[in-house]
Amino acid sequence: MNYTLLLRGALVIARKDIRIYYRKAPVYIFGLLLPAFLFFAFFVGRKLDVSSYFPGFLAMSLFFTSSSVGPIIVPWEKQAGTFERLLSMPVTVTTIILGDMLAGALFGLFISGIVGVVGVLLLGLTVTNILLLVVLFLLGNACFAALGELLSSTGGRIPSNVMMLSSLVRFPLVFISGIFISLSDMNGISLTVAHFSPLAYLVDGMKDAMGQGSVFHWSADILGLLLFTALFVYASRRILRRNLMKGL
Secondary structure, eight states: HHHHHHHHHHHHHHHHHHHHHHHHTTHIIIIHHHHHHHHHHHTHHHHHHHHHHHHHHHHHHHHHHHHHHHHHHHHHHHTTTHHHHTTTTTOOHHHHHHHHHHHHHHHHHHHHHHHHHHHHHHEEEEEEEEHHHHHHHHHHHHHHHHHHHHHHHHHHTTTHHHHHHHHHHHHHHTTTTTSSSSSGGTTTHHHHHHHHHHHHHHHHHHHHHSOOOOOHHHHHHHHHHHHHHHHHHHHHHHHHHHHHHHOO
């Protein structure tokens, strides 16, 4: 495999995605407005310590923003007939997936980075492990951009159907991942289920990086995000290739 061509192709596709899809309304509705509404709905009228919940809400912001671009790309291009045209060029399915992931990850990194910096400054939070936080930001954005690409590859040609599927997957993950109820307060089935959520590892790792304690070791958080990223990329490749074979 020529990795130089792979990287170059992925960068070209990411630039195309940024130019076209960053302007789409669903990206802002599902990537920015929904997590903001969830945040305010949880805190309005309740005397809660925002700083203790901030790592979870920062992880939720990253989760929604990085996974909001991918779900609209493939169905939108299939509907417009440009997806097959793209494959007729010297690119592979892997190149397309990596390019779409890069576009989603950059969007998530930019928005969640702003949320993180503003939140830390306003709340006066202390980051006890800046290196861990940076690694989690990079891995989290890659992981959830890959999840967005997987949702995009499974949802057919109608963008609205894919966005509904995306919400059906993302909302349960939010409520089982330690954002509203800390993982340390979970036990039994709820904690077992949390182990199968990639978002739980990001939330746990961010709490560790901000000195608020964690349930898993930081190495387990990183390993969990890496494994889920690999799983999402692998599944996206298999599904897209299978769908292309059916279309031949």
